[in-house]
Amino acid sequence: xxxxxxxxxxxxGHLIRRAQQRHQALWLERVGDRLTSVQFAALALLEREPxxxxxxxxxxxxxxxxxxxxxxxRLADRGLLERARDPRDARRYVLRVTDAGAAVxxxxxxxxxxxxxxxxxxxxAAERETLIALLRRVLV
Numbered sequence: 669x670x671x672x673x674x675x676x677x678x679x680x681g682h683l684i685r686r687a688q689q690r691h692q693a694l695w696l697e698r699v700g701d702r703l704t705s706v707q708f709a710a711l712a713l714l715e716r717e718p719x720x721x722x723x724x725x726x727x728x729x730x731x732x733x734x735x736x737x738x739x740x741x742r743l744a745d746r747g748l749l750e751r752a753r754d755p756r757d758a759r760r761y762v763l764r765v766t767d768a769g770a771a772v773x774x775x776x777x778x779x780x781x782x783x784x785x786x787x788x789x790x791x792x793a794a795e796r797e798t799l800i801a802l803l804r805r806v807l808v
Contacts, residue, residue, distance in 0.1 A: 687787075694786050698779040702772060706731060706739055708780060711748065711765055711773045719762040721754065730807075748772055 676682050695705055703711070709729045714720060720728070726736040740763060743749035748769030754760040765773065788796050 691783065691787055694783045698783050698786075699776055700779075703776055704739075706735070707743055707748075708773070708776060710736070710739055710743065711769055714749070714763055714765045715770060715773055718764050719752075719754075721760045721762055725763060743769065 691705070699705075699708070706729075710725060710731070713725060713729055717728075722736060722740060723733065725731075725740075726733050729736075731739065740749060740751070744751060746768075748766055750764050750766050751761040752764065754762045788799070791799060
């Protein structure tokens with residue numbers, strides 16, 4: 669294929685990368701550096717499903733184990749997450765959001781909602797639903 673004929677601005681990977689860049693810029697503007705989007709995802713899932721082990725949490729939020737280990741360490745260092753021995757299997761640790769973590773999460777949710785609204789601002793309700801459905805299909 670002739671490189672001059674390649675449509676970079678129609679390439680899915682390029683568009684997804686640009687959308688991610690936009691998301692990160694909006695995140696920093698609205699949420700700031702209190703939580704990264706990955707930290708937010710981990711805390712939000714653990715708030716809904718407490719006492720998950722780290723491997724299961726990683727699977728549920730689609731984060732590789734080495735990245736998640738660092739995310740959990742940083743959250744624990746800040747007192748937002750605690751690790752406890754699994755009563756069913758002493759070799760494993762389960763993770764729980766602390767009261768401080770729950771407070772930070774509750775405080776961040778309105779800003780995270782604004783990020784989503786701003787990210788999809790150019791779309792009507794039907795287009796938003798379609799985009800979300802298509803992204804879910806791409807990520808299966």
